[in-house]
Amino acid sequence: MNSVNRRSFIQALAAVGSASILTVPTARASATSKARVVVVGGGFGGAAAAKYIKLMDNAIDVTLVEPNATYTACPLSNEVISGHRTLESLQTRYGGLTARGINIVQRWVTAVDPVKKVVTLTGGATLSYDALVMAPGIDFTWGSVEGYxxxxxxxxxxxxxxxxxxxxxxxxxxxxxxxxxxxxxxxxxxxxxxxxxxxxxxxxxxxxxxxxxxxxxxxxxxxxxxxxxxxxxxxxxxxxxxxxxxxxxxxxxxxxxxxxxxxxxxxxxxxxxxxxxxxxxxAHTAGKIARDAGLANAQGWCEVQPMTMESTMHKDIYPVGDACIAGELPVYDMPKSAHMAVTQAKVAAGAIVAKINGLPNPEPYYVNTCYSLAAPDYGFSVVHVYKVEANKFIYVKDAGGISPIKTPPITRRLEAEYANGWFNNIMADAFV
Amino acid sequence: MKKAIGRACALTLCLVGGAMVAPAMAADPIEALAATCNNCHGLNGVSVGASMPSIGGQSEAYLRMLMLEWKSGARYSATMGRLLKGYSDEQIAALAKYFAAKPWVPSEQRAPDQVVFNGRLVSDRCTTCHGERGGQPSDSATPRLNGQWAMYLEMELNKYRDDAVNLPHRKMRKNAQKLEQAEVYEVSNFMAVQKGQ
Missing domain, CATH: 3.50.50.60 (FAD/NAD(P)-binding domain)
Structure with a gap:
């Protein structure tokens, strides 16, 4: 058994007051689990990390802490503003992850102790972890524009x-x-x-x-x-x-x-x-909890190790998604996109599962595809492929890049449809 | 060597930890590479987005040929070519093998009976090579169509039919151009709703 504060964990679950959250698989997984992973934040990065850890090793107990019952995706949300999409079409709940045996705790994380490896939730309950995935997304810097x-x-x-x-x-x-x-x-x-x-x-x-x-x-x-x-x-x-x-x-x-x-x-x-x-x-920074946990650099972003996505600040904490800063700055940094977040989450998941099982760290692969829609039938994309060489993120210049400027009109039509297909698949890849 | 160490470690863990079994997915390096495809093509290559094709269960030769043609630029692509230039030929071969070994899962789709009926009437343009219901390709370089997404099939057929971009398959161009615009939609839907082969 791991050093899980089991009593307060169950108290936390009971306090949430929803029977569906304390599922039978939770209890079973806790009794036999070989390690516990806590994921902070249920956006693309957090959800995908939780899913892929569980997918790769079902014996690891995975708990996702997310204050909201419903997630609203940002990609394609500009189409809501123009009336081409409903907000509901961008939303998902966490049933897909629950079905995989992942514990969902609907709380805020108020503190992280990276030395004792414990997180505290609203209400005071604590969860201990062997590995922590930090995926809080971004916070706005109010006052970065005076009066805003x-x-x-x-x-x-x-x-x-x-x-x-x-x-x-x-x-x-x-x-x-x-x-x-x-x-x-x-x-x-x-x-x-x-x-x-x-x-x-x-x-x-x-x-x-x-x-x-x-x-x-x-x-x-x-x-x-x-x-x-x-x-x-x-x-x-x-x-x-x-x-x-x-x-x-x-x-x-x-x-x-x-x-x-x-x-x-x-x-x-x-x-x-x-x-x-x-x-x-x-202006943005990494989400407050990541900064409070001492994971952020002077500019407010979480730096990571390319081979594993482990924080450069604290051991056994893996920041993923928009809260990270990675890649070759300033031009070839990793874009803060849903696709990148899911990609980073898979690298972190692979590294965590390998470490827990005493296996060699898998080769990390970082790929990003990001579509933009200028009209419902007019889309284009940028692709990024990164390699890790000598423990550095290297942007592969032979690959990637933007859609061609000169191209038959069909390219824009195809990429508009690909944007919609991509959205369905990335939602499923992270949340189902 | 690395692999051997990994196996040795895993074995030690088994002995020490009792219930601890090294998970296959974490141990196999192809899994991490293949996971980069899931974002758009779904877990195990089963897509849930109508414009993105399912790839799990297509033949190894077909998948490898397509990826290499996109990478070299011999075949037009809107997005894939830029991605594949970041993958080695060995990685492409490994991915083709990986997804070919997955089961082919026809997507759940519906189309009006009349559309499917009309589609079947013109499907003889397709069936010689792809099989009666699109699920029995005549050779290993030909894809399955049964249960593939209708929208994707329609988009691909239109590419061949409009002939505005570089596609190496002459026979496909020839047959697609014999279809009327409405027939492209109908035959795509006929293939898409097929559950069996």
Whole structure:
């Protein structure tokens, strides 16, 4: 038996008050398990890590701690804003993981003790672990834009954690009158879903164009001087929505430094811009619990060892997903995408299972595919392949890259459909 | 050598731990490589996204040929070529073998009876090589179609039919071009709803 604080674990489960959470397989697994893994966070990375550990070695007791009963995926959530998708189509619960014998504990983790290898949950119960997967996603840095607070996000939605914020932005866009301006202010790099703000511009333009509001404009006020798939987006904007989308880079005073929600105004260093809809996406860091656990670097991100995804700060803790920073910075860092998170989770899962079983660490493989939809039938992608050489992440320059700029129209149509097929499969790969 | 050490370790664990058995999936290096395909093609190559083909249970020769052609650029692809340039030919061969060894699982799909009926009428363009219901390919370089996703089949057939991109299979181009646009949809659905071979 491992050093599991079993009594408080069961108390925690009882306190949640749901019989379905304390399943029969849980009790059986605990009695015979060879090791215990705790996973913090039930997004793509956390869910996939839990699933693949269990898949590779059913004798390991796996507990996923996630405060929400329903997960809302971010990929394709820009299509909710344009009305092409429902929020429900992006949602899943944790029944698929429960069916695999994974314990789901619907709580927040309030503390991690990396020395004693114990996590504390809301309510005070504790769980001990042999290995911990840390997948909290990102937190916003409120105040990274002056005046942009949690309260201000109710007027100027970020819509960068899919859910009510997505619906709020959708509602505001749909209330726009022809000729009005929508402002999108992306965060400084690095941020989750690097093409997200630019895909969003296209999706909003699509909505406006098809609802008699074609004289409206979308203004992207960007602190950055370039962005993911820039050539492809600019081509798509020009082809599909001529004159509707304007991008102002940081070097041309694009950076929003202050907002006034009452007057619908964004202030840059030298200018000001008014919009009837203002979408401010604040700066990100790794989720608070990862930073509190001492896993983050000075910039607020979790660094990892390429062979295993184990933290460079603490042994037996494996950060995965958007909270990580990895790869060849600054240009070839690993994108914060669902695909990357699932890939990293599989590497972490393989390393954890190998270590517990005394097997050699498996060769790690890191691959990312990220589709963007500029219209329902117009998609494109970026592919990343990484190798690990001399304990460093190496971006394989012969592979990967963006969809070709010059290509027959069929490529955009195919990749739009691939985006939808990818979504179904990645959801299943992580949650079922 | 590494493998031998792994086996020795696993054996020791068995002796010491009693119930501890080294799991096969963690021990076999192909599993980690193949897991990179699951994101889009599903666990064991069974896709749940209509535009993404199931690959588990397709023949080894077919899978390897496709991947190598995408990698070299001999065959057009929207996405796969960029991915496969990151895989060695040996890895590609290993992946083809891995997924070919998985069972072929026809997807649960429905189509209106009339569509399926019409599809069957024009399916003789396909059946010589792919089998009466698409599940008995005439040679090892030909894919199964029975229970493959209708949307994927339609997209592939249209690629051959429109002939706007580089696809090496002349016979496929010729036959696809003999189909009317509506027939592409119908025959794709006919193959997609087939549960048996």
């Amino acid at each position: 607070t949690l309260a201000a996000s109710e007027q100027m939605p970020h819509a960068y954690k899919a859910g009510p914020q997505t619906l709020l932005l959708q509602k505001q866009v749909m209330a726009m009158k022809d000729g009005e301006v929508c402002i999108i202010a992306p965060p400084p790099k690095p941020f989750r879903c690097p093409p997200g703000p630019y895909e969003r511009a296209a999706q909003i333009a699509h909505y406006l164009q098809h609802h008699g509001k074609g004289k409206s404009k979308i203004l992207i006020l960007d602190p950055n001087d370039s962005f993911s798939k820039k050539g492809l987006f600019e081509q798509a904007w020009k082809t599909l929505y001529p004159g509707m989308i304007e991008w102002i880079p940081g070097k041309d005073d694009g950076k929003v430094v202050r907002v006034n929600p009452a007057t619908h105004t964004c202030y840059t260093t030298f200018g000001e811009h008014k919009g009837s809809v203002i979408n401010i996406i604040p």
